[in-house]
Amino acid sequence: MANWKELKNDPTKWDKIFIKESIIKTIRKHFEAKNYHELESPILAPSLPQERYLDVIPVNITDKKGNINIAYLIPSTERYNKIALSAGIGNHFVITKVFRGLEEFGPNHTAEFTMLEWYELGHNYFDLMATTEKLFKEIKQDINAKFHLGDSLEIIYDGKKISLEGEFPKISIRNALKDFSGINLEEIQDIEDFRKVAKEKGYSEVEEYDWQTIFELIFANDIEPNLPEDKPCFVYDYPVQLCPLTKTNAKDPLVAEKVEIYLAGKEVGNGYTELTDGVEQEKRFKIEQQARKDLGKPEVAFDYEMVEAMKSGMPEVAGIGIGLDRLAMIFADAQNIREVNIN
Amino acid sequence: MAFTSEITRGMIINFNNEPHVLIAKEFYSPGKGGAFTRTKLKNIKTGKILNHVFKSGEKLDQLDIETKTMQFLYADENDSYFMDPETFEQLTISLDMIDGGTDFLHTEGKYIIIIYQGEAISVQMPAKIALIVNETSDAVKGNTSGNATKEAILETGAKVYVPLFIKTGERVVINTETRQYVSK
Numbered sequence: 285m286a287n288w289k290e291l292k293n294d295p296t297k298w299d300k301i302f303i304k305e306s307i308i309k310t311i312r313k314h315f316e317a318k319n320y321h322e323l324e325s326p327i328l329a330p331s332l333p334q335e336r337y338l339d340v341i342p343v344n345i346t347d348k349k350g351n352i353n354i355a356y357l358i359p360s361t362e363r364y365n366k367i368a369l370s371a372g373i374g375n376h377f378v379i380t381k382v383f384r385g386l387e388e389f390g391p392n393h394t395a396e397f398t399m400l401e402w403y404e405l406g407h408n409y410f411d412l413m414a415t416t417e418k419l420f421k422e423i424k425q426d427i428n429a430k431f432h433l434g435d436s437l438e439i440i441y442d443g444k445k446i447s448l449e450g451e452f453p454k455i456s457i458r459n460a461l462k463d464f465s466g467i468n469l470e471e472i473q474d475i476e477d478f479r480k481v482a483k484e485k486g487y488s489e490v491e492e493y494d495w496q497t498i499f500e501l502i503f504a505n506d507i508e509p510n511l512p513e514d515k516p517c518f519v520y521d522y523p524v525q526l527c528p529l530t531k532t533n534a535k536d537p538l539v540a541e542k543v544e545i546y547l548a549g550k551e552v553g554n555g556y557t558e559l560t561d562g563v564e565q566e567k568r569f570k571i572e573q574q575a576r577k578d579l580g581k582p583e584v585a586f587d588y589e590m591v592e593a594m595k596s597g598m599p600e601v602a603g604i605g606i607g608l609d610r611l612a613m614i615f616a617d618a619q620n621i622r623e624v625n626i627n
Numbered sequence: 628m629a630f631t632s633e634i635t636r637g638m639i640i641n642f643n644n645e646p647h648v649l650i651a652k653e654f655y656s657p658g659k660g661g662a663f664t665r666t667k668l669k670n671i672k673t674g675k676i677l678n679h680v681f682k683s684g685e686k687l688d689q690l691d692i693e694t695k696t697m698q699f700l701y702a703d704e705n706d707s708y709f710m711d712p713e714t715f716e717q718l719t720i721s722l723d724m725i726d727g728g729t730d731f732l733h734t735e736g737k738y739i740i741i742i743y744q745g746e747a748i749s750v751q752m753p754a755k756i757a758l759i760v761n762e763t764s765d766a767v768k769g770n771t772s773g774n775a776t777k778e779a780i781l782e783t784g785a786k787v788y789v790p791l792f793i794k795t796g797e798r799v800v801i802n803t804e805t806r807q808y809v810s811k
Contacts, residue, residue, distance in 0.1 A: 294810065296790055337661050386662070390653050431775075442805070443788075486643060489685055497661050497682060504663060504680035617776075619805045 287627050297623070303427055304398075304612035304624045308379060310426045311400055314419055320402065321376040325364045327383075328355040331585035333363055334572035335528060337496070339385040340584055341395070356584065357383035360605055361401050362529065363590050366558070369403060369601055370593035377402035379608070391620040392550065398608040407602040408557040409541045413518050416545055416553065416604070417452050420516060424448055427615060441548040441614050447515055454518045455511070457539065465506035469523065469538055494575075495525050508549070516547045528568040530556035545606070548614045555604025562595030629689040631664040631681050636804075637751040639671070639743055641688035642679070646671040648741065648749045650726055651804065654683060671748045674723040693742040694751075699732045707732060707750075709740060720747045730785035731756050731803045752803040758782050759798050763789065776808070 291297050312322070330353075332340060341357040358364075361378045368376065382399045389395065404411055424437050437448040461467040465485075472478040475495050482490040482498045485506075490498055511517050520543040524532055527540035541557035559565055573586060612624040629638065631654075638649045647668040656662040662683040669676045681687065695718075697709035702722060707729065709718045718740060722728045731752050732738070739751040763779035776788035779799070787801055789808045800809040 290810070294790075296792070337656070339656070384656070386654075386656055390655070392653065392655065433775075489682070493682065500661070500663065501680060501682060504665070505678075509678060619802075619807050 287622050287625075291626070299431070300612070300616040300618050300623045301626065303431075303616040304608065306427050306430050307423050307608060307612055307615060308398075310423045311377070311379065311419065313426075314422055315377045315402065318375070321373055323361075323365065323368055323373060323376045323378045325358065325361040325378045325380050327358055327381065329358050329363055330355055331363075331587040331589060332356050332359070333529060333587055333590065334569040334576065334584060336572050336575035336579060336581065338584075339581075341383050341385045342582070354585070359384050360399060362603070362605070363587060365401055365403055365603060366590055366598060367593045369405075370596055370598040375403065375405050392610065392613075394609075394621050394625075397610075397621070399605055400608055401603060401605045403558075403601050403603040405599055405601050409520060409543045409555055409602055412555040412602050412604045413452070413454065413520075413543055416518075416555075416606075417516075420452075420547075421448050423611075423615065439548075439615060439617075441617055442619065444513060444548065446513070446548055446614075452516045452518060453512055454520060456521045457507075457519065457523065458521060458536075460507045460510070460519065461502075464510045465502055467502070473538070494579075499523060499526065508546075511546050511549070513549060516545060519544045519546060527556065528572050529559055529565070531559050543604075547611070550610055550614065552610045552614070553604055553606035555602065557602045558598075558600075560594065560598040560600055562591050562593075562598070565594050566591045628686045631683050631685050631687065634664075634666070634687060634689075637739070637741055637749065639690040639692045639741065639748075640668070641690055642668055645673075646690055646743060646748075650676070669724070669726075669749075671724070671743060674721075690743065692748075695740045695742060696737050697740050699734055699736055699738055701734070702729045702732060709738065709747075709750075712737075718747045720750060724748055725750050726752065727785070727803070727806070730781075730783055730806075731758075731801070733758060733783055754803065755800050755809055756803055757798050757800045758785070760789065760793060760795050763793060763795055 338359050340359050343355050343357060345353045345355055360382050361380060378401045380399060381396050383396050386393055421437060428435055439446045458469050461469055467481060472481055478495060478498050479490045487501060521533060521539040522542040524538060524540045527542050530540035530542045533539045533541050543555050544551050545553040609621050609624055613621060616624055618624050634649055634652055636649055640647055640649060647670055649666055650669050651667040653665045655665060664681045664683050666679050667676060668679060695711060698712050700708040700710050705722060706719050707722055740747050741749045741751060758781040760779045761782050764777055775791055777791055778786060779789045779793060780786055787806055789799055793799060799811060802809050
C-alpha cells in the first residue's frame with residue numbers, strides 16, 4: 285500500500301514522521317544556542333570529492349542552445365562545507381537532502397535521505413563525540429516532552445533497550461581488531477598479508493578484493509556483532525586506507541582521526557578531524573580517482589575548486605555527518621525508512 | 628550458484644561445507660568498501676543461527692531443494708505437523724527449524740515447506756499474517772505517541788507489540804519477519 289494511504293487509514297502513523305520533525309527542531313535549537321550558522325547547501329554540484337566507492341547520481345542539464353552540462357546530486361554537503369570554511373564561515377551546520385545511487389534499495393536505504401553535517405572550528409573528533417552525546421540526549425528529552433513519554437533516556441528499538449544515560453562507550457579499531465578478530469593492524473598493511481589473514485578466516489574469494497573491501501568484510505563479520513547494543517557507541521581511529529578526507533593521527537600514522545557512531549547496530553554517523561592541507565587533499569583525490577577507474581566506476585568531475593579553496597587556507601576543524609532518517613527510525617522504533625517519510 | 632542479488636529467504640546454500648537456510652538478507656553500502664549483503668543463516672543440521680556479511684556480487688553455492696505447499700495441523704512440544712491438502716500426506720518438522728516456532732502457524736494457513744534430500748527442513752512464512760488478538764490490556768488514556776505500544780498475545784500464542792487502540796478480539800496484520808504490527 286502507498287504510504288500516504290497507510291497514513292490516511294491510521295493517523296497514528298504520522299507520529300513517526302513527527303518524531304523526525306522533532307529531531308530536526310532539536311538540532312536547530314542546539315546549534316542556534318551555540319551561535320552556529322545554518323548553511324544552505326546547493327543540491328547540484330559541478331564536481332565532487334573523489335571517493336572510490338561512492339555511487340553518485342549525475343544529472344544532465346540542457347541549456348537553450350542544446351548544450352548538455354553534467355551536474356551531480358550531492359552525496360554529502362562536504363564540498364560546500366569545506367569551501368565555506370575556507371571562505372570564512374566558521375562554526376556551522378547544514379540539514380539537507382543528499383543522494384546516493386545504489387544497486388539495491390532496502391529497509392535502510394533509499395536514493396535520497398536527510399543529512400545533518402556540522403563543523404566545529406579548532407576542535408577534533410573527540411569533541412565531535414562529546415557534541416553527539418549531548419545532542420542525542422537533547423533529542424530524546426524533546427521527544428519525551430512532545431509525546432508525553434516521561435523523562436527516561438531509554439529508547440526501545442525492535443524490542444531491545446538502548447540507554448542514552450551517561451557516557452557512550454568508545455572503541456578504537458586497533459583494539460577491536462585485536463580483541464574481536466585476533467588481528468594486529470601492523471600485520472595487515474600489505475594487501476597480500478591481509479589476503480592471507482582473510483583466507484585463514486575462511487574468506488575464499490579475497491584474491492580480487494582490495495584492502496578496503498577485505499577490511500569491511502572483517503569489520504562487518506567480526507567487529508560489528510561485538511559492539512555494545514544497549515548503548516550508542518563510538519568506533520574511532522580507522523585505518524588511513526579508508527579515510528581520504530581525514531587528518532592522519534599524529535601519534536599513530538596507521539590510523540586517521542575518524543569516528544563512526546553506532547546506534548542499535550546501525551551506523552548513523554561518520555565524522556573526522558578534517559584534513560585541511562589542500563596539497564595533500566589533491567594527492568589523495570588523484571589516488572581515489574585512479575581507484576575509481578580501476579574499479580570500473582563512472583568518472584566524476586575532479587573537484588579542483590574545493591582543492592583550490594582548501595589551498596587558500598582552511599581552518600583546523602572537525603566535521604561530522606549524521607543520517608537523520610536512520611536516527612529517526614531508531615527514535616521512532618521504525619523498521620523501514622519509509623515510515624519516517626512521506627512517499 | 629547464485630549471486631548475492633538473487634538470493635531469497637528460504638534458499639538453501641552451502642556455507643562452510645554445511646547446508647544453511649537463508650532466513651534474512653539485506654543489502655548495504657557503507658561507502659568505504661563497496662557494497663555488501665548482510666545475511667542471517669540457519670544451519671540445517673544443528674539449527675544454529677549465524678550472521679554473515681558477503682561482498683555483493685559474490686557467488687553463493689545454492690543447493691537443490693524441493694518445495695511443497697501444505698496446511699498446518701498442530702504442534703506439540705517439539706514438533707509441528709503439516710498435511711498436503713491433496714494427497715493427505717503428513718510431514719513432521721522440528722520446531723527448532725522454524726523461525727519463531729509456532730508463533731505464526733495457524734490452522735487456516737498454507738505454508739511452503741522446504742525439503743532438502745528428502746527431509747523437511749524449514750517452513751517459509753507468508754510475509755504478512757492476519758491473527759486475532761487473544762489478550763491485551765486496555766488503552767492508557769492520553770498516551771498516543773508513535774512510540775507507544777502495548778503487548779498483545781495472539782491466537783497462536785505469539786507475543787507482539789500493537790498500537791494502544793487495538794482491542795482484544797480484533798484481527799491484526801503482522802509482518803512475520805520483523806514481528807511488527809502492520810495494520811488492522
